[in-house]
Amino acid sequence: MNHLLKDHIETISPLSDEEFAYILSHFVFKKIKKHAFLVQEGDPVKYEYFVLKGCLKAYVADNATGKEFIFQFAAEDWWITDREAFFKRSTATVNIDCLEDCEVLALTLENREKLGVEMWKYEHFLSVKAYWGYISLQKRLQMMIMGSAKDRYENFIAQYPNLFNRIPKSFIASYLGVSRETLSRLYKS
Amino acid sequence: MNHLLKDHIETISPLSDEEFAYILSHFVFKKIKKHAFLVQEGDPVKYEYFVLKGCLKAYVADNATGKEFIFQFAAEDWWITDREAFFKRSTATVNIDCLEDCEVLALTLENREKLGVEMWKYEHFLSVKAYWGYISLQKRLQMMIMGSAKDRYENFIAQYPNLFNRIPKSFIASYLGVSRETLSRLYKS
Structure with missing residues (x-):
């Protein structure tokens, strides 16, 4: 399934098989069960993850109100992590958990930087x-501020084609900042 | 004033004077009067701009309602353009105009890519x-969705220190998605 990563990098930087094998040797393969956390608030964030299989959600919990704001989904071919914590070597301020059993390729910041220094192609990617x-x-951001519920829904479908049926509707509603009822109306129309 | 650009790149990639002179030779210096447009909806976007002097706002106009959504300010040391149109060589979907007389350094996509190919340091930057x-x-995005008006205001001050007194309050209110009255309450408190 690693060809997913090769295809992904090659949308920007074409690679020989040797180059890709070298890149891949810097990643660690991980399996994570449904409901488990890939990143948990307060923990160090050692990796950036490329998703080979499964689907995840990233969210910020508002401890005062108990509300969750889902700011990203990721499935096959997407990257996910707490970018700020990963990059600044600090602890997570977000949570990322698995909506399905997942398989990911994990890259440390050291290896990410090493690959970028050694291969211009990777830095360019x-x-x-x-x-x-x-x-x-x-x-x-524009959608959330200016867009109607319908605009947001259509933007979601464009951004995450094929994910609509894999993600519980309540999570999609949270991501879009609309009520569950509004979402139902939108996808029936 | 070009040292602003050198200092800016050097926060990421240290440069010799020769390297910087070479980079700078790819930029075009431009002066733009207050109220003039740097980028106008519907026009091609040939450049990415580094601000040497002055202050600008980028916004999307909602033609149906006549409302404007200001999504970015830029002043000394910031980059601004319609990134999507610049990168895809398409026409602008946003407007960028000058809140003050401005001086900028403009870089074409060809020169941006050329510098990246020729100098790893620039690609890394x-x-x-x-x-x-x-x-x-x-x-x-998190602020706009989860944050209170106060959180947004504080985030603005952190993101644009020293800009608060240079930008008309009605524009800051638009950027923050709060009313002019709410903004007044916040900065008096």
Whole structure:
């Protein structure tokens, strides 16, 4: 299933089999059960994860109100971690848990930086990927502030095609900032 | 004033004077008058801009309601453009105009990519900068969805120290998604 990672990097930087094998040797394969935490608030964040199989949600818990704000989903072909804590070597301020049994490839910050220094192609991949991520997040921010519930729903479908039926609707509603009833109306229409 | 750009890149990638001179030779210096547009909806976006002097706002206009959503300010030491249009060589979907007389350094996508290919240090700078940008945007998204008006205000002060007195309060209120009255209460307290 590692070809998923190769295909993913190659959308930006084409690789020989040797180059990919070298990159892959820096990752650790992990299996995580449904409901288990990949990242837990307060813990150190040692890895950035590339999802090979399964589906996860990342959220911030508001301890005062008990409310959860889901800010990202990830499934096959996506990266997920607490980026700030990972990058600053601090402890997590978010939680990431598994909505299904998951398989991921985990990369430490040391290995991420090592790969970037050793291979321009990898640094370029990181650079373009982060830029795309910024653009898509900016679109989401605009949606949350200016968009109607319908705009947000349509943006979700565009951002996460094929995920709609895998994720409990209450989580999708939380991600979109709409009520469960509004969401039902939207996907029936 | 070009030392601003050198200092900025050097927060990530230290440069010799020769390296910086080479980088700088790829930028074009531009002056833009207060109220003029740097980027206008519907136009091609040829440049990414590094601000040497002045202050700008980037916003999306909702043509149906006439409302404006300000999603970014930029002043000395910040980058600004319509990132999606710049990167995809498409036309702008946002507007960026000058709140003061401005001086910027403009870089085309061709030169940005050329510098990245020729100098690993520049590609690394782009990569880290985009990652930081993603993290700060994610924080803003959380603020807009979960944060109180006070949280948003405090986040603004942290993100744009020294800008509060340079930007008309009605624009700051738009950026924060709060009323002008709420903003007044916050900064008096």
